[in-house]
Amino acid sequence: MALFATCLTDTLYPDTAKAVVRLLERLGCEVDFPLGQTCCGQMHYNTGYHDEAAPLARRYAEVFDGYDYVVAPSGSCVGMVREFHPGLCGTSPAVERTYELSEFIVDILGVTDVGAYFPHRVTYHPTCHSLRLLGVGDKPLRLLREVKGLQLVELPQAEQCCGFGGTFALKNAETSTAMLADKMRCVQDTGAQVLTAGDNSCLMHIGGGLSRLRTGVRSVHLAEILASTEEQPWVATP
Amino acid sequence: MGRNPVTWLGSPTFPRAAHTALGDTQLRTNLRKATTTIRAKRAEAVAELPDWERLRKAGQTIKDDVLAHLDTYLVRLEEAVTARGGVVHWARDAEEANRIVLDLVRAKGVDEVVKVKSMVTAEIGLNPYLEAAGVRPVETDLAELIVQLGNDRPSHILVPAIHRNRAEIREIFARGMSEVPSSDDPRELAEAARKHLRRKFLSAKVAISGANFAVAETGSIVVVESEGNGRMCLTLPETLITVMGIEKLVPTWRDLEVFLQLLPRSSTAERMNPYTSVWSGVTPGDGPDEFHLVLLDNGRTAALADEVGRQALRCIRCSACLNVCPVYERTGGQAYGSVYPGPIGAILTPQLVGDMGDEQAASLPYASSLCGACYEVCPVRIDIPEVLTHLRAQAVRARSKRNPEALAMAGAAWMFRDPQRYETAQRIGALARFFTGGDGRIKRLPWPGSKWTDSRDVPEVPRESFRAWWRRHRG
Ligand code: SF4
Numbered sequence: 118m119a120l121f122a123t124c125l126t127d128t129l130y131p132d133t134a135k136a137v138v139r140l141l142e143r144l145g146c147e148v149d150f151p152l153g154q155t156c157c158g159q160m161h162y163n164t165g166y167h168d169e170a171a172p173l174a175r176r177y178a179e180v181f182d183g184y185d186y187v188v189a190p191s192g193s194c195v196g197m198v199r200e201f202h203p204g205l206c207g208t209s210p211a212v213e214r215t216y217e218l219s220e221f222i223v224d225i226l227g228v229t230d231v232g233a234y235f236p237h238r239v240t241y242h243p244t245c246h247s248l249r250l251l252g253v254g255d256k257p258l259r260l261l262r263e264v265k266g267l268q269l270v271e272l273p274q275a276e277q278c279c280g281f282g283g284t285f286a287l288k289n290a291e292t293s294t295a296m297l298a299d300k301m302r303c304v305q306d307t308g309a310q311v312l313t314a315g316d317n318s319c320l321m322h323i324g325g326g327l328s329r330l331r332t333g334v335r336s337v338h339l340a341e342i343l344a345s346t347e348e349q350p351w352v353a354t355p
Numbered sequence: 356m357g358r359n360p361v362t363w364l365g366s367p368t369f370p371r372a373a374h375t376a377l378g379d380t381q382l383r384t385n386l387r388k389a390t391t392t393i394r395a396k397r398a399e400a401v402a403e404l405p406d407w408e409r410l411r412k413a414g415q416t417i418k419d420d421v422l423a424h425l426d427t428y429l430v431r432l433e434e435a436v437t438a439r440g441g442v443v444h445w446a447r448d449a450e451e452a453n454r455i456v457l458d459l460v461r462a463k464g465v466d467e468v469v470k471v472k473s474m475v476t477a478e479i480g481l482n483p484y485l486e487a488a489g490v491r492p493v494e495t496d497l498a499e500l501i502v503q504l505g506n507d508r509p510s511h512i513l514v515p516a517i518h519r520n521r522a523e524i525r526e527i528f529a530r531g532m533s534e535v536p537s538s539d540d541p542r543e544l545a546e547a548a549r550k551h552l553r554r555k556f557l558s559a560k561v562a563i564s565g566a567n568f569a570v571a572e573t574g575s576i577v578v579v580e581s582e583g584n585g586r587m588c589l590t591l592p593e594t595l596i597t598v599m600g601i602e603k604l605v606p607t608w609r610d611l612e613v614f615l616q617l618l619p620r621s622s623t624a625e626r627m628n629p630y631t632s633v634w635s636g637v638t639p640g641d642g643p644d645e646f647h648l649v650l651l652d653n654g655r656t657a658a659l660a661d662e663v664g665r666q667a668l669r670c671i672r673c674s675a676c677l678n679v680c681p682v683y684e685r686t687g688g689q690a691y692g693s694v695y696p697g698p699i700g701a702i703l704t705p706q707l708v709g710d711m712g713d714e715q716a717a718s719l720p721y722a723s724s725l726c727g728a729c730y731e732v733c734p735v736r737i738d739i740p741e742v743l744t745h746l747r748a749q750a751v752r753a754r755s756k757r758n759p760e761a762l763a764m765a766g767a768a769w770m771f772r773d774p775q776r777y778e779t780a781q782r783i784g785a786l787a788r789f790f791t792g793g794d795g796r797i798k799r800l801p802w803p804g805s806k807w808t809d810s811r812d813v814p815e816v817p818r819e820s821f822r823a824w825w826r827r828h829r830g
Binding site for chain 1: 369370373374377383681682685686720721722723724725726727728730731744746747748749750751760761764765767768770771772773774777781786787790806807809810811812813814815816817819820821822824825826829830
């Protein structure tokens with residue numbers, strides 16, 4: 118199987134991608150990272166630059182052709198691939214075999230206990246594209262519930278958008294910030310030490326806000342929690 | 356042709372209008388309260404029906420069939436209405452529709468008309484048009500009356516005065532009506548309005564309505580409402596003029612059943628709406644003795660030609676998408692600068708305006724984080740996010756390729772097309788700057804990165820990308 122790291126995670130959150138590799142190898146997968154991959158074109162597509170997104174979709178189909186599965190730690194990028202690549206350049210084997218991490222673990226590997234250990238109070242934000250575009254449902258929660266030491270607390274109004282929305286955060290910065298403020302209040306109300314989600318873009322947005330307010334709440338990608346074990350526990354990057 | 360009044364003259368682009376709205380804490384509180392309540396109620400009302408998803412699909416299918424054969428159904432409707440003693444008028448645009456209505460009102464020699472709440476007459480700016488010609492239109496829907504008396508603009512499809520609270524309403528009534536409510540108790544407020552309107556109903560000779568549905572088979576027009584004021588207008592006056600968008604058709608009575616289930620549960624979270632009025636032409640001795648139907652195009656045929664965009668014409672104006680929209684909840688409806696606010700406004704208004712070169716119209720498809728909550732609730736399954744990105748593509752095409760955004764996007768696409776270029780950009784930090792707008796060590800970035808750092812920190816840029824790590828360890 119192939120790892121699609123997504124451009125954001127590859128560039129800014131390498132620890133997430135390393136965690137995916139560690140986790141999937143622990144679960145018995147043979148993971149490859151084709152170096153020809155770049156970006157799924159979501160930012161271009163969503164902002165209206167469809168002509169620019171099309172070649173990126175074609176590249177994706179080429180690079181990931183021939184793998185049994187493609188797995189990405191991002192609900193929104195997988196949503197882009199599965200829902201919109203066919204409209205840009207037709208469907209392809211790569212598109213049909215692309216899975217979001219929690220889907221892949223639960224549906225394809227058939228596992229919910231991945232043998233993880235993460236002794237923290239955690240709350241989970243479902244992210245709009247995982248929730249509505251992909252419909253991953255409670256798969257991430259089922260995985261989190263099996264993590265040893267982890268105390269899962271419910272996020273109030275979890276299904277409300279955090280206000281990121283790609284270039285929306287720049288084009289409508291003030292509205293985005295108002296949405297972020299409400300999301301942060303909900304996160305803080307849980308008393309959680311860690312906020313997790315299946316998408317680094319939303320985490321970058323919410324985490325950036327939480328850090329600005331000096332809340333002390335860390336945002337950690339789901340993959341990093343699932344990869345953490347007693348022997349090799351998760352450590353905060355400084 | 357004059358300017359299409361579907362957007363308000365001089366409205367700023369969405370981000371600028373949102374700036375003003377976000378500063379209004381009273382507005383935000385009013386909106387949050389109202390939408391949170393109705394959201395919960397709608398979810399309950401919908402959960403009661405085990406076949407809700409099938410109903411939605413049926414609604415979608417019927418409307419798609421209507422849109423695919425609109426010409427046939429419209430002709431059928433015209434024949435049926437005419438056969439029952441009604442008169443059908445065709446209007447290409449707002450100007451034409453307004454003139455038709457004014458001529459009909461003038462022919463009756465009246466200077467005041469009563470109105471049933473209607474989106475389409477707001478869309479064509481009928482009220483200001485009539486006022487300019489010396490005819491006073493009196494809104495009879497309570498919320499619409501509040502907006503009218505307050506010299507305000509609507510901010511919601513169903514509850515145009517959703518942005519007002521009780522105290523504000525009392526003030527508006529005290530200024531605009533002869534019966535002053537003694538307190539801001541809802542019952543007192545309603546009673547004052549009732550007395551005010553009762554006089555108008557009894558004296559009016561002409562009423563103007565919109566239509567929720569029209570049944571092509573029988574030429575029947577349907578209006579659903581909660582207060583009964585609409586029914587007064589539809590039955591008491593001598594002349595009834597109905598203006599409706601050409602897409603409001605359903606083929607048969609049987610089809611209507613689907614929508615009379617979908618609409619109330621989606622809009623007011625009721626199992627059935629309190630008043631459903633149906634009229635087919637005229638009936639001697641019963642109700643108005645003159646009935647005119649104005650069929651309005653106003654950009655709809657053009658929207659119909661757009662394969663992706665046309666699904667917006669399925670809309671039954673239930674306003675469910677507004678009530679779940681996180682953007683609408685923060686900014687309110689007036690920020691959209693249009694009679695159609697919220698998610699549906701963001702896709703319908705630009706299509707009716709028909710000009711993506713219009714800066715304000717072009718800003719509307721971007722007034723969304725694409726969270727998809729609107730699509731989830733829409734009773735006729737309009738894929739609003741799909742239409743939003745589709746219209747964004749049109750907005751991009753209408754703009755010059757030389758603006759900073761287009762250049763940045765073209766540059767990024769060029770880089771992403773080639774893994775070598777991508778990796779170089781990563782190594783020199785250009786890609787990190789592209790994502791974060793900065794180098795990750797500063798707290799405040801220059802524009803446009805400042806729009807990010809005004810409220811969020813940027814992530815620390817890692818020393819090594821994943822790709823570089825992979826190369827070292829596995830490559
Ligand atoms: S788009 Fe759908 S949800 Fe929104 S008002 Fe129209 S019918 Fe209702």
